[in-house]
Amino acid sequence: xxxxxxxxxxxxxxxxxxxxxxxxxxxxxxxxxxxxxxxxxxxxxxxxxxxxxxxxxxxxxxxxxxxxxxxxxxxxxxxxxxxxxxxxxxxxxxxxxxxxxxxxxxxxxxxxxxxxxxxxxxxxxxxxxxxxxxxxxxxxxxxxxxxxxxxxxxxxxxxxxxxxxxxxxxxxxxxxxxxxxxxxxxxxxxxxxxxxxxxxxx
Numbered sequence: 578x579x580x581x582x583x584x585x586x587x588x589x590x591x592x593x594x595x596x597x598x599x600x601x602x603x604x605x606x607x608x609x610x611x612x613x614x615x616x617x618x619x620x621x622x623x624x625x626x627x628x629x630x631x632x633x634x635x636x637x638x639x640x641x642x643x644x645x646x647x648x649x650x651x652x653x654x655x656x657x658x659x660x661x662x663x664x665x666x667x668x669x670x671x672x673x674x675x676x677x678x679x680x681x682x683x684x685x686x687x688x689x690x691x692x693x694x695x696x697x698x699x700x701x702x703x704x705x706x707x708x709x710x711x712x713x714x715x716x717x718x719x720x721x722x723x724x725x726x727x728x729x730x731x732x733x734x735x736x737x738x739x740x741x742x743x744x745x746x747x748x749x750x751x752x753x754x755x756x757x758x759x760x761x762x763x764x765x766x767x768x769x770x771x772x773x774x775x776x777x778x779x
Contacts, residue, residue, distance in 0.1 A: 696714050705735075
């Protein structure tokens with residue numbers, strides 16, 4: 578006896594299938610980020626996925642006549658009390674040339690505050706070719722009450738960007754930093770605790 582409730586299986590709509598595959602990729606990458614941070618970080622640095630930059634010990638051996646515009650952006654995570662901004666908003670430089678720019682941070686509070694900067698590059702495909710030689714983002718920063726500092730970034734754009742299939746049409750690159758507050762190092766915490774006692778003894 579045939580089953581009256583059974584119906585022939587219809588093929589999946591191609592658009593729906595593509596959407597499901599894209600969603601699956603996002604979930605997969607999220608799982609990698611959660612379960613294997615070192616592997617995800619390596620993947621981003623190798624591919625430039627998510628606008629992650631590369632690092633270098635020295636500048637490029639080749640400098641092209643072709644120029645590119647690099648813009649600089651700054652933001653803060655909610656609750657971060659610092660003031661934070663780039664001292665220049667953009668520069669035009671030759672591809673392969675070493676650039677040096679500064680960001681400024683200011684702690685307007687009456688207590689020391691520690692911060693760490695996260696960063697990315699847009700467009701994402703340019704991240705692989707953006708090489709940092711030195712950057713304040715490589716380590717945590719501690720600003721004392723009322724302290725204002727200028728923090729350098731030294732970098733260059735890899736000349737191979739002009740031959741890359743996806744990145745060769747890039748005319749402008751934006752480097753963005755976001756500062757968020759972190760716990761104070763133990764030595765700074767201890768110094769802050771001892772400061773009132775020292776003041777009272779004077």
